[in-house]
Amino acid sequence: MSDKLWGGRFSKSTDSLMERFSESISYDKRLYKYDIEGSIAHAKMLAKQGIISDDEAKTIADALKEIERLIDEGKFEFSIKDEDIHMNIERKLIEIVGSVGGKLHTARSRNDQIALDIRLMLRDVSIHIIDRLNVLLKEIAQLAKDNIDIVMPGFTHMQHAQPVLFSHYILAYYEKFKRDRDRFRDTLKRIDVLPLGSGALAGTSFPIDRRFVAEELRFSKISRNSMDSVSDRDFAIEFLSDIAICAMHASRFAEEMVIFSSSEFDFFDLPDEFCTGSSIMPQKKNPDAMELVRGKTARTYGNLVQLMVLMKSLPLTYNRDMQEDKESVFDSVDTIIDVLDILIKFIPNIKPKTKNLEKALEEGFITATDLADYLAKKGMPFRDAHKVVGNIVAYAEEKNKKLDELSLDELKKFSDFIESDIFEILSYKNAVNSRKSYGGTAKENVLSVLSEIEKELKNDRTGSEIECPRCSYPVKIYKNPIPTVDIIIEIDKKVLLIRRKNEPFGWAIPGGFIDFGESAEDAAIREAKEETGLDITIEGLLGVYSKPNRDPRTHTISTVFYAKALGDIKAGDDALEAKLFGRNELPNDIVFDHRDILKDYFEKTHSNE
Numbered sequence: 001m002s003d004k005l006w007g008g009r010f011s012k013s014t015d016s017l018m019e020r021f022s023e024s025i026s027y028d029k030r031l032y033k034y035d036i037e038g039s040i041a042h043a044k045m046l047a048k049q050g051i052i053s054d055d056e057a058k059t060i061a062d063a064l065k066e067i068e069r070l071i072d073e074g075k076f077e078f079s080i081k082d083e084d085i086h087m088n089i090e091r092k093l094i095e096i097v098g099s100v101g102g103k104l105h106t107a108r109s110r111n112d113q114i115a116l117d118i119r120l121m122l123r124d125v126s127i128h129i130i131d132r133l134n135v136l137l138k139e140i141a142q143l144a145k146d147n148i149d150i151v152m153p154g155f156t157h158m159q160h161a162q163p164v165l166f167s168h169y170i171l172a173y174y175e176k177f178k179r180d181r182d183r184f185r186d187t188l189k190r191i192d193v194l195p196l197g198s199g200a201l202a203g204t205s206f207p208i209d210r211r212f213v214a215e216e217l218r219f220s221k222i223s224r225n226s227m228d229s230v231s232d233r234d235f236a237i238e239f240l241s242d243i244a245i246c247a248m249h250a251s252r253f254a255e256e257m258v259i260f261s262s263s264e265f266d267f268f269d270l271p272d273e274f275c276t277g278s279s280i281m282p283q284k285k286n287p288d289a290m291e292l293v294r295g296k297t298a299r300t301y302g303n304l305v306q307l308m309v310l311m312k313s314l315p316l317t318y319n320r321d322m323q324e325d326k327e328s329v330f331d332s333v334d335t336i337i338d339v340l341d342i343l344i345k346f347i348p349n350i351k352p353k354t355k356n357l358e359k360a361l362e363e364g365f366i367t368a369t370d371l372a373d374y375l376a377k378k379g380m381p382f383r384d385a386h387k388v389v390g391n392i393v394a395y396a397e398e399k400n401k402k403l404d405e406l407s408l409d410e411l412k413k414f415s416d417f418i419e420s421d422i423f424e425i426l427s428y429k430n431a432v433n434s435r436k437s438y439g440g441t442a443k444e445n446v447l448s449v450l451s452e453i454e455k456e457l458k459n460d461r462t463g464s465e466i467e468c469p470r471c472s473y474p475v476k477i478y479k480n481p482i483p484t485v486d487i488i489i490e491i492d493k494k495v496l497l498i499r500r501k502n503e504p505f506g507w508a509i510p511g512g513f514i515d516f517g518e519s520a521e522d523a524a525i526r527e528a529k530e531e532t533g534l535d536i537t538i539e540g541l542l543g544v545y546s547k548p549n550r551d552p553r554t555h556t557i558s559t560v561f562y563a564k565a566l567g568d569i570k571a572g573d574d575a576l577e578a579k580l581f582g583r584n585e586l587p588n589d590i591v592f593d594h595r596d597i598l599k600d601y602f603e604k605t606h607s608n609e
Contacts, residue, residue: 115198240329
């Protein structure tokens with residue numbers, strides 16, 4: 001008889017070969033946090049609807065949190081006998097709480113469960129990618145600003161074409177990666193749909209409340225066709241397409257870095273920390289990081305095609321083939337995050353070699369178009385001007401001269417329109433700044449664009465915000481980047497501060513963002529647990545603090561609580577370290593306005609001391 005949780009109708013056990021062939025736990029175990037999050041929300045809903053009792057829901061939720069802790073600490077033993085992350089967690093749940101654990105799967109199927117897990121993960125990952133792209137955009141803009149006057153050859157067909165500002169060149173990638181960011185934002189609208197409640201394919205006869213689950217899990221929409229819900233992977237395909245396009249842009253940039261840093265061009269010096277040497281040739285500086293960016297892009301294409309081919313002929317609804325969707329998604333996620341992180345560190349350290357660029361600008365008759373434009377402005381039809389300049393270039397090649405080395409007499413042989421002012425036109429610096437058409441490479445244009453970009457980056461919303469599908473107003477779908485909480489935890493007349501892992505670095509009161517749909521009190525309790533390992537009891541509200549420049553990530557409004565705590569201090573999440581400090585021994589590097597907040601706290605709660 002089968003010992004599977006689904007094995008009631010089977011008289012024989014699953015063959016060990018079949019178990020090995022069909023398991024997915026070896027890779028889908030990375031979904032455990034999302035699976036547990038979805039299960040806790042589902043249990044709460046079952047209790048709310050009277051399908052299970054409140055005590056049963058609490059027992060299930062507590063056990064699921066314990067399972068999450070075991071997995072976090074590496075103490076959970078995954079088994080291929082239980083096939084996937086859902087069954088591994090459910091079996092452990094039943095092992096911990098007994099038969100009540102078997103009630104969790106009421107009114108749901110693994111079909112809608114996995115659809116939920118993937119959507120939860122991709123929502124998180126999309127926000128992370130969007131935020132990484134925002135950082136990348138800032139680095140590109142800064143590189144352009146720092147090198148505003150450098151001129152380089154622009155290419156078509158890999159031939160010298162026209163002179164451009166290096167800043168104009170690098171900002172071309174700003175536009176590409178900005179479109180990538182916007183694509184991920186738009187795809188979030190299709191990801192942010194709750195599928196749970198669709199059951200295996202037809203819904204359920206239990207009186208479930210899908211809206212409650214959507215609010216618990218912070219979904220802005222609920223799927224309206226159960227058959228579509230469990231069979232849909234369009235959102236994942238679209239997500240992989242976004243990654244592939246983003247990787248393509250990264251690869252094009254990487255290719256140019258490889259070419260332009262080669263000895264044949266020698267335009268840029270690439271950062272040593274992202275290059276490697278040869279095992280045999282001591283003189284080599286190989287642009288390995290960029291070559292790997294270029295190479296890893298192929299993985300993202302393959303993953304996209306794999307998922308499209310996987311889905312192309314599947315009948316409705318769920319088929320076991322769809323188990324093969326996750327590895328492609330996971331691989332592309334890991335790849336694009338690595339690629340973006342490399343670019344974020346690589347780009348600020350590119351150093352243009354101005355002398356080599358100036359030398360290159362003297363090659364290839366790079367101002368020939370400007371000479372043709374000069375003749376056209378004098379009244380010659382452009383087609384005739386094009387022909388005249390072609391003849392001049394042929395003559396210069398024959399004489400082994402550059403255009404600006406030809407004398408006025410030599411030039412006038414080709415056209416009486418040519419006068420002494422021609423030599424100003426043949427200067428590549430003048431040629432660059434003459435291109436003032438909107439979007440052109442003139443310095444005044446680039447400075448204007450950088451000014452626009454600065455405003456964009458300052459006012460831009462984070463990855464957690466999308467347009468409302470009903471009114472198009474920007475709304476926060478996951479983590480709200482404006483309301484935050486801070487929790488002053490006092491133990492033995494000392495306050496607990498954390499040393500932050502992330503910018504701005506330094507000591508801070510524990511706290512963080514309020515999740516969408518979460519109360520400030522719940523956020524304070526959650527953040528304290530995540531960052532300090534302590535269970536807190538809120539004693540009171542100190543106040544609400546807001547300063548326009550209090551937080552470099554955005555203008556935040558912080559609700560500050562003070563609390564009692566139980567447990568052992570253990571730094572986690574955003575905290576690198578957690579320590580207790582007395583009133584007169586606070587560290588110097590306290591971030592945000594937390595020193596002022598602590599001053600208020602001590603004055604209000606310890607005024608007699």
